[in-house]
């Protein structure tokens with residue numbers, strides 16, 4: 001009504017402007033992404049959220065490192081990108097930023113610091129992390145980056161993968177949302193395995209975030225989505241689309 005009245009008063013040029021302003025926008029969940037490094041998973045999220053039907057909007061990127069490549073990716077995408085304290089332990093400051101930006105869901109995408117308990121509690125069941133192995137194996141304190149893949153290779157495991165899980169007060173411990181298996185090949189190095197897992201992460205994380213956002217938009221608790229550690233479909237190969245995979249609707 002307001003737009004229609006203004007259109008009558010101001011004429012056709014306003015029509016274009018007001019339609020853009022007043023047409024009901026697709027509802028999106030405001031997501032903050034916490035990063036420490038290169039940000040290829042952030043890029044996968046930004047790319048997924050460029051689609052008009054995406055349920056998530058990357059509304060804020062926070063890094064504990066000022067030199068993180070992820071910050072540049074965020075700025076290129078015109079997303080507010082801020083540097084927080086290097087240890088990431090300023091809970092009040094972090095909460096203030098998340099609140100100020102109206103954040104509804106937090107995603108840790110290559111974020112190397114422990115999130116303070118008060119922030120975890122404020123975003124209980126609304127904070128996701130991606131880990132480059134099949135949790136609960138090869139997770140926990142000190143298990144990040146290259147070390148994860150070295151441990152997988154040293155164990156002789158034939159299968160690794162990627163896991164998206166809820167964040168709780170312990171490293172790599174919260175309930176598992178989604179997993180995707182990746183074969184370990186003879187002769188793999190930490191680098192070749194990491195690259196194979198990372199390619200899967202770039203599919204799995206956006207799919208898991210979107211599934212979670214759908215639950216948020218539906219007004220149901222995302223915690224209702226998850227089955228503790230049991231969502232695992234080893235027969236599905238990583239090259240196949242994720243539509244029929246292990247992310248619950």
Ligand code: GRF
Pocket residue numbers: 037038039040041042109110111130131132144145198201
């Ligand atoms: C990914 O392998 C992620 O699982 C781990 O750190 C890596 C981050 O890579 N937590 P990027 O910064 O997203 O490129």
